[in-house]
Amino acid sequence: VDRAMSYYSVHGMFKDITAGISFYQFLEDLSANYAGRAEMAIGNLKQLLKMIFTKNKMLISITADEEGCRRFQEEFASSFLTGLPEKPDSKLFDAYEKVELIPICKNEGFKAAMQVQYVARTGNYMKAGFDYTGALQVLKTILSYDYLWTNIRVKGGAYGCMCGFSGVDGDAYFTSYRDPNLSETNQIYEKAVDYIKNFTVDERDMTKYIIGTFSSLDTPLTPQGKGRRSLAMYLAGITEEDLQRERDEVLNVTEEDIRVLHRLVSEVLKAGNICVIGNETKVEENKDLFKTVKSLIK
Known part of the structure; x- marks a missing residue:
């Protein structure tokens, strides 16, 4: 279904690229050529960590009673948040070309x-x-x-x-x-x-x-x-x-x-x-x- 939706929808394309047939094909190709691409793949993943995991990109959803929410706020702020940068370094994005997703009906x-x-x-x-x-x-x-x-x-x-x-x-x-x-x-x-x-x-x-x-x-x-x-x-x-x-x-x-x-x-x-x-x-x-x-x- 997601693949068929990728023919006309940017959202569908994104889902296919990140979790659908396109992503499977990416993993298949990476696995077949891993020896020559391992270092590049690891480097890209490390870069993504720096680009994604920042305070200004964080959204937290917690379901608990009032005491649970209070404890979460206290402990989360004192442990996890202290190790995160406020926002990603803009220079990290300079090495990557911006890609525009354009749906194409492939059937x-x-x-x-x-x-x-x-x-x-x-x-x-x-x-x-x-x-x-x-x-x-x-x-x-x-x-x-x-x-x-x-x-x-x-x-x-x-x-x-x-x-x-x-x-x-x-x-x-x-x-x-x-x-x-x-x-x-x-x-x-x-x-x-x-x-x-x-x-x-x-x-x-x-x-x-x-x-x-x-x-x-x-x-x-x-x-x-x-x-x-x-x-x-x-x-x-x-x-x-x-x-x-x-x-x-x-x-x-x-x-x-x-x-x-x-x-x-x-x-x-x-x-x-x-x-x-x-x-x-x-x-x-x-x-x-x-x-x-x-x-x-x-």
């Missing part, structure tokens, strides 16, 4: 020694002019546990499938995993637009979808979970009012609210971003879906 098919596929389609609905609404959370529930589940998991034999619609940046995705199919799954994604456009259920089933959505929104959290959510909300600029508005939209969603989302999903799929990791023969048989076909592992 890749990666061949690997496996018998199943991982099929992802992605796009961004905010770039297409749509706003986030809590109805998208209900749509996610409907698609994940009805349309996608029935067609990809039950009929298609995949181990799993899912979709998502980010309320922060507008990224959306459809994906399957351990999937014996490839083009068939892609067609199911495409036909989701018609399914949503003609969506009709009785009041009882609609209530079940709403309850199912709330089960993921209001899952009881441990203190660690609450701290993690609080930090994520802070970083994303999400307020408690935003969460309440989303809950109200979920609670009051109607069939028509779901049906109108077919235009949003249509725009996501119209972007045409696809990335697949799968069986060598299967990927080759469907190479017309991709701009590039290559081996995942050299």
Whole structure:
């Protein structure tokens, strides 16, 4: 999914470079040529330590009672902070060329020694002019546990499938995993637009979808979970009012609210971003879906 998002999103590119397929390829290349690059790699990591770990770049999140927070502030300030510089030396950056991340739609098919596929389609609905609404959370529930589940998991034999619609940046995705199919799954994604456009259920089933959505929104959290959510909300600029508005939209969603989302999903799929990791023969048989076909592992 992250690789497919890197085709159009700077954020997606960054995630891919630092934790995705691009990062794996970097490590693969470094490992194969380590003898000649070890000194350079170690030197770069030492430089990064000096550039990143400074007081002016630090953000701390702690979850504790008042006494725990007080003790943390006292001990952290007296031990860890004293060893950190206030900010990095500007000369450290002079040796590195500034790189601008420019997304390019690659639509890749990666061949690997496996018998199943991982099929992802992605796009961004905010770039297409749509706003986030809590109805998208209900749509996610409907698609994940009805349309996608029935067609990809039950009929298609995949181990799993899912979709998502980010309320922060507008990224959306459809994906399957351990999937014996490839083009068939892609067609199911495409036909989701018609399914949503003609969506009709009785009041009882609609209530079940709403309850199912709330089960993921209001899952009881441990203190660690609450701290993690609080930090994520802070970083994303999400307020408690935003969460309440989303809950109200979920609670009051109607069939028509779901049906109108077919235009949003249509725009996501119209972007045409696809990335697949799968069986060598299967990927080759469907190479017309991709701009590039290559081996995942050299």
